[in-house]
Amino acid sequence: MRRYFARKLLTYFLTFFVAVTLDWGIPRLMPGDPIAGLLAKFQLQPSSYAALHSSYTKAFNLGEPLWRQYLDFWWALLHGSLGTSIYAYPDPVTTVIEHAVVFTLALLLPATILSYLAGNKVGAIAARRKVLDNTVLPFSYMLTATPYQWLALLLAFVLAGVAHVFPISGGFSYALVPTLSWAFLWSLLAHWFLPFATLFLVGFGGWAIGMRNLIIYELDADYAHFLESLGAPRRLVRKYAYKNARLPQLTGLALSLGTIVGGAVVTEIVFNYPGIGWLVLQAISSEDYFLLQGIFLFIIVGVLLANFVVDVVYLLVDPRTRIGLQGGTR
């Protein structure tokens, strides 16, 4: 068990190092000078321009040679600093991300977990039940094939634009000052619902289809036929099939985390929802290296952590892995 985790942790650490290096390097490959872009909007006289350009370059530490910037980046990172944001100047990147990250977590965690649980349950129920199969299956195919942004626009148009049931934009009402009050909580929830529903529905379709197909496969396996011929009740057979079918689904969950994060990005943009995904767009359009770096660092850590959690859960639900690690035989 210890060796297993040591090996896993080493892999995670290497992945982290490479990903962070790429994360630092890629924004710097973007053509153009972010400070020149910032100052071009100011309409300055040449003398003030030169003075401002050099003061900003110094403030953002962009004048140093690249290797120096890279080392400074790691040094600052180890001290918990991600630099100053150009987009929200002069706020530090950590503050900007801190304000956005809660919104994204509130969307992503429930959407991922609930769609996974509900999708698996519904898929399992639908398998080999003709009426359900004929209704749930096409519906699920439709959902999972829908691009996030398209479903988001559709929901925004129907439920916010036409029916006025939900607000169309933002993380909370523009008429409220954030305070711990019922009005504010209610407003948070109302603004949260549509982006959540978008992510939930697309995810739900995928998991339902996956589970339905796996259950059919498992019900055809020898152990299932053997159980049936022993006269085991149908429910019991299905229970065993479900336990076996959820293992590949769990692997699928780990693999699809990246796509889910990508889906959150476009969904947040459609609803103007002030989370990490929306921030990505802002950071790219203002060529804010530091903010972009910070966001991707956060996504990297998040996806690695989630993968780790899935690894642990896999141990819990698959006795074969657990016993194998403890030196037992299969």
Next chain:
Amino acid sequence: MHKHVKRAVAAVLAASLAAPAFAIGGAGASSHATTTSFPRNETVYTSGTAYSPPTNWNPLSIGAYATGTIGLLYEPLFLYDPTANKTVPWLATSGSWTSPTSFDIKLRDNVTWSDGQPFTAADVAYTIGLAKTSPTVPYANLGQYIADVQQVGKYEVVVDFSKPAYTQWQNFLYGNNATPMLPAHVWSKISASAVASFANPHPVGTGPMLLDEANAQEVAYKTSTHWWATKDLGLKLKFNYLVDIVNGSNNVELGQVLQGNIDLSNNFLPGISKLVGGISSSYGLQTYYAKAPYMLSANTVWLEPNIAKAPMSNVNFRKALAYAVDPRQIASVVYSNIVQPANPTGLLPNLASYVDKGVVAKSGFSYNPAKARALLKASGYKGRTITLEVPNGWTDWMAAAQVIVGDLKAVGINARATFPVYNTRVADLTNGTYDLALDNNAGPSATPWAYYDRIYQLPIQGKQTAQLNWERVNDPVSWALVQKLGTTPPTSTAALQSIYAQLEQRTLETMPVIPLWYNGAWAQYNTTYWTNWPSAAPSSNHYTPVMWGGWLGQDTTILALAALKTAK
């Protein structure tokens, strides 16, 4: 074990849902706010100006300060009214040249800062003095002309110049670069290197509102009870709060305006002309003009050739470009007529009195493909591919670029549109590596000086970093004329008109830039909660309707806000 997993999942879900409430709601307690909500009928909601969260209230951080910093908090000495082309005394009651190198400013005597201190000559002297002591302030170029700033009593300031600098000084006083006055008792504690860039989170101003609340979505101001203009000019804001919302995507903005969640939108919303009046009047939307061009003009869009490169260096080629493009087509197809084609001089409508009609009649250009072909032949153009750069995501300009490329191809120019990201396009223009680009000038100014300064600025550097002379025209004669404007007294109108006529003539003959159309001062209002918005109709409100920097507090948008009435 199964139960534990279920409990863990439930705990994670509950925690993730509660997180924003505590993180954001808890943070609110530490902000400026004393209010918890902005009642709809007491609040004006605006949008279309901010592209990043409000984090800065330093009026010298041009381009970075939050919407409202100049206008609602800090105020200049004079306002400029572009629709009437006149100045409005604001913190000053008058200002005049007493000699070619001496300017006298008389101040109001009942203005107070929001911390209760009186506004006096010391504040004005401090603000002007920064030009000499701090090289990062936007008006630092004035420093070389200013010899001395004297306070005469508490409410009069005399500025002595070492050499005449009429236009530079006028730019400091009024127009979209007018400098707001700063409280010397607060700002003198800030180091000279930081004055232009520190965030100023606790602003102390003379304006009609106070900073109330700021978060990633919006900035909110509360109406002050002691604004000097209420007593002096009888102006009073009828709303208690103004909330400016950070921009979302176009579809979100349009939805918000239609639903009445935003009262004033300064976004470019394609197709807005179809939603104003007529069968769409149930939306309650209004624009400045009830029909085309719907919007006031904000700045001139140019087709900018890179004159340092062949074939753009050939004057006949540049003239061929001018005759080949049909701006009427762009106005109608791309903009549904919410913009209008530019005058051949490119000067905005507020400067019409400076346009020499004789010069335009003689040397002006208009759409004429046959003439373009003839000029193209005379230029000896051999068919090299010419690219036209437009920043990616500027959808209206991208569509306009396609129309222009079509027009250019029709006369035999092998043109192609490219859409690099904004910063790449800025780099290409500053380094001079582009062929053609769409570009616009700085916006309304009280005289054409800024327009020509922008075109003819010399010397040309390797990197044209300031947004001046990006087309790299090397015309010392015109540049000398521009400089001569700066030393000609504003009272010598005949001499000024003659210089302007010469500049217009030379510009039309050499075509350093090709004026195409006037970008609009995009403004659409929803009249559900607030009425009497700026309009060309006979009403009391003919002021500028945009919250953009340079307009709200330096042009007359603040007067427009003061004229709003509650809808009954």
